[in-house]
Structure formats: C-alpha cells, structure tokens
Amino acid sequence: MDDRQLQQWVEEISLQSFGRPFLHQARFNRRLRSTGGRYFTRTHDIEISWHQYEQYGKQDVEKIIKHELCHYHLHLTKRGYQHRDEDFKRLLQHVGGTRYCRALPDALRRKEPYRYKLVCQHCGMEYMRKRKTDPRKYACGHCRGRLKLVALDLQMNS
Missing domain, CATH: 2.20.28 (Rubrerythrin, domain 2)
Structure with missing residues (x-):
C-alpha cells in the first residue's frame, strides 16, 4: 500500500464511519514507532505509522485511522478533540476506533542504550x-x- 491508496482508504472510512468527507492529506510515516498515527491541528493532515501497517495489518490500522479522524472531525467542528475530552471519547467508542495502538516489537523500536x-x-x-x-x-x-x-x-x- 502506498500513500495514494492510504489517502483513498482514509477518505472512504471518513465517509462511511463519520458521514463527512476527509479533505486533507493522509500519508504513511516510516519514522513513527511509538505511536500509531498523528493528527496535525495546523494543516489538518494525518500521518499513519508504516510499521503498524506492516506488523499488524489493515484491521488494526483502520482503528488507528478512525482515532485520527476523530481528532480531525471534532477539531474542524470546534468540539473537544483532545484525548481527555468527553466528545472525543464518545465519538471514538461510537465509530469503533482504538484508544491505544499495539506496541511494536523491540527490534523495530530502536532502543538506545543509556550513556x-x-x-x-x-x-x-x-x-x-x-x-x-x-x-x-x-x-x-x-x-x-x-x-x-x-x-x-x-x-x-x-
């Protein structure tokens, strides 16, 4: 899967699960290791961890996309989009997104030694x-x- 396919997939999930279009950019980020995805409040873009997709597949990444889309749609509608907000928690549960992503194996996490x-x-x-x-x-x-x-x-x- 490439960034173009991810963009189409995010747009589909947005329409199916939220009933609203996703009008910004979605892309994979191969550097994300400790988090499944990121939503940028300034650009409204979404980044998804390539390693999560490679390691755990489409089902897990779909839940991560739903999580990031919760941030996206709530932020654009000026409602509570942060993890601690009740609007966010309610919408996340309603669409079936995941609160936390699965941890990557130690080999992928690049643990540095204490120096x-x-x-x-x-x-x-x-x-x-x-x-x-x-x-x-x-x-x-x-x-x-x-x-x-x-x-x-x-x-x-x-």
Missing part, C-alpha cells in the same frame, strides 16, 4: 539518561540534592 548517569551527591539516587544533560539545571527528585553527571563506559564490540 549517562546523574547521581545525587546527597542521597546517592541514580538517574539514567540517554542524552547528556546539565546537572546544574536539575535537582534530585528524592531529596533535592545536587546532581553529578557520570558518563558510562560503553564498550563497542567491533
């Missing part, structure tokens, strides 16, 4: 980080003590 550790100088609490952070900007969440940055020794097997 840094922040250590509290007062209580010894440790905070693992993937990115380097400035310890002066933060305090220990446990005792409010000062933090010290420690780079972890990662051995690359080449």
Whole structure:
C-alpha cells in the first residue's frame, strides 16, 4: 500500500464511519514507532505509522485511522478533540476506533542504550539518561540534592 491508496482508504472510512468527507492529506510515516498515527491541528493532515501497517495489518490500522479522524472531525467542528475530552471519547467508542495502538516489537523500536548517569551527591539516587544533560539545571527528585553527571563506559564490540 502506498500513500495514494492510504489517502483513498482514509477518505472512504471518513465517509462511511463519520458521514463527512476527509479533505486533507493522509500519508504513511516510516519514522513513527511509538505511536500509531498523528493528527496535525495546523494543516489538518494525518500521518499513519508504516510499521503498524506492516506488523499488524489493515484491521488494526483502520482503528488507528478512525482515532485520527476523530481528532480531525471534532477539531474542524470546534468540539473537544483532545484525548481527555468527553466528545472525543464518545465519538471514538461510537465509530469503533482504538484508544491505544499495539506496541511494536523491540527490534523495530530502536532502543538506545543509556550513556549517562546523574547521581545525587546527597542521597546517592541514580538517574539514567540517554542524552547528556546539565546537572546544574536539575535537582534530585528524592531529596533535592545536587546532581553529578557520570558518563558510562560503553564498550563497542567491533
């Protein structure tokens, strides 16, 4: 399936399930891994995770499309389109969309190793980080003590 076919599919689902046309762009995004899809409030476009389609097929992706179309139609009609809004929850249940998408296997999620550790100088609490952070900007969440940055020794097997 390509973006053109996805566009037609989203337009069909919109008319069948919502009784309203989808007048913007729908496309696959191969970088989406932790979410099934996205709705953009500025452009009203929708992106769907290619990996969800590849891994779980049409049935699961149809539920994700319905979820994104709930955001789309509620936003355009100036009703509660956010996850916490009652309008959104009600419409999602009515059309049979999914609240959450299924998790992708670890091989597709590209988990990075922890490369840094922040250590509290007062209580010894440790905070693992993937990115380097400035310890002066933060305090220990446990005792409010000062933090010290420690780079972890990662051995690359080449």
